Amino acid sequence: MNSVIEIENLTKEFDGLVAINHITLNVGEGEIFGFLGPNGAGKTTAVKMLCTILNPTSGSAKVCGYDIVRQRDKVRECIGIVFQDRAIDTFLTGKENLDFHARMYHLDRKTRQKRVAEVLDLMDLKGKENMRISDCSGGTQRRFEVARGFLNHPKVLFLDEPTLGLDVQARRNLWDYIKLLNEKEGITIILTTHYMEEADYLCHRVAIIDQGRIIAIDSPEKLKQAVGLNLISLQVAQDSSGSLVDSLKQLSWIKKIEARDGSLELSIDGGEERIPELIDFADNRGLVISSIKLYKPSLEDTFLHFTGKTIREVEGSLKEVWKAWMRSRGKR
Ligand SMILES: Nc1ncnc2c1ncn2[C@@H]1O[C@H](COP(=O)(O)OP(=O)(O)OP(=O)(O)O)[C@@H](O)[C@H]1O
Ligand SMILES: [Mg+2]
Structure with a gap:
């Protein structure tokens, strides 16, 4: 399998905090690869570096054969991104958003119309394209964002927490579209998640990440087997x-x-x-x-096995830190 992403010793520090700590891995063409970890593990930081939004502190990575620091524009041409935070114009309709995005990629009118119709079709958004985004449900809004992410035929699509904040049904629904996209358009997909079921259902391989380090990489099946x-x-x-x-x-x-x-x-x-x-x-x-x-052990058990703590404990303790910080602010 050809590697579409090659990461070597990639590291990112923010004022002494090591958000990503010497990670090394390859992602093959056509894979759905997941970064699974709790809040603050470093998932978004890793994705931002691969998408050329952040420069690494040290180490290197190539996306579609291009260096993420020296060949930034080339990398940008071959990727699509769906950010963790919603980034879609809610005053425009879905179709207007897609059309605007297609213009930024300089697609001519005919190609634009054809491609917008294709992505609407693939994400099953026909009939909703003329609704204002603010009137769409959270799940539909997210589907428009994913549709926009692969409008320009990217080789690699990054989805940062694609289903965060969606209800169970909308989440499952989006999973199936992500699978379809991977199968029909052959796109390599890198996604981040802290939902075990999501990684289990979607990913061919998963990297378990905790405090900036990769603790284990394998198929969900093999990871679960490792628990024994x-x-x-x-x-x-x-x-x-x-x-x-x-x-x-x-x-x-x-x-x-x-x-x-x-x-x-x-x-x-x-x-x-x-x-x-x-x-x-x-x-x-x-x-x-x-x-x-x-x-059989779940991925949740797997996380426990490799890190010695459950994903909820990690998030719980972060919440405690946050609450204490908010309390201290209140006293100031
Ligand atoms: N611009 C920044 N400046 C300083 N620290 C940052 C910055 N961005 C991220 N961090 C810190 O780096 C660590 C990793 O953050 P990151 O957002 O990558 O985690 P994450 O795994 O995506 O978490 P979440 O699940 O909450 O999205 C955190 O401790 C975060 O506070
Ligand atoms: Mg994140």
């Missing part, structure tokens, strides 16, 4: 799980057994194939399993 153990929760019909616990200890692939709310939770080495084995095992001892469920 799956969990089986089971209930037996008879009230004799005590004897079951003793015999289960014979099975080497069961690493831990815990009784919880009338169920047994088994940390297991393996997956689905263990379920029939367990049913047979209980059956041979005259026990009937009344319910059995397999839980």
Whole structure:
């Protein structure tokens, strides 16, 4: 696979604060690649450097083969961006916004009309194009922003927190358009998110980023596997799980057994194939399993595994810092 993005030891410091700390990675053509991390992890800073909005403190990166510092204009020609903060003219209609953007790229009238119709079609915005943006729902506004982002046929599209602030339905809806865009137009997509489900659903590969450092990079599947153990929760019909616990200890692939709310939770080495084995095992001892469920680790568990904390704990602690700062301001 050809690399569209090559990042080497990229670093950004703001007055002594290291927002991005020596990151090195490549992104292949046609990939949907995600930066997953909590607030303040450095995701936007990384994207801004790749989009030539910020200069790195040290290290280097190439986008579509062009250096982000020395060949800024070339980089800009081959990318599209959807910023974390909304940046669309709410007094204009969706179509006017798209048309204006197309003019900035110097597309002639005919090409402009054709391309605007294409992107409206792909993002399923036909029928909404003449509504003023301020009258559109948050999800539709965001879809217009994404449509604008790939108007100029970019090779790489950057989406910084594309679904932040959208409700669950609008978020899922946008995910499907992002997938479609990647498949139909073959665009490489770099997105940032702090939603585990988003990274899991959309990304071919994910970089888990925490305090400016990349902690792990792999497919969501592999990252989850790295956490290791799956969990089986089971209930037996008879009230004799005590004897079951003793015999289960014979099975080497069961690493831990815990009784919880009338169920047994088994940390297991393996997956689905263990379920029939367990049913047979209980059956041979005259026990009937009344319910059995397999839980695989989520990306949330993965984040915990690699960083030692949950993504919510990190965001929670940032909120505390923020609240304390606001309180101290109030006292001043
Ligand atoms: N222009 C700036 N000047 C000083 N510090 C900055 C600047 N931009 C970002 N930072 C700091 O760099 C760190 C990383 O910020 P960044 O916005 O890249 O994080 P993020 O992962 O995008 O967070 P979020 O999920 O909240 O969008 C933060 O501590 C932030 O306060
Ligand atoms: Mg950000």
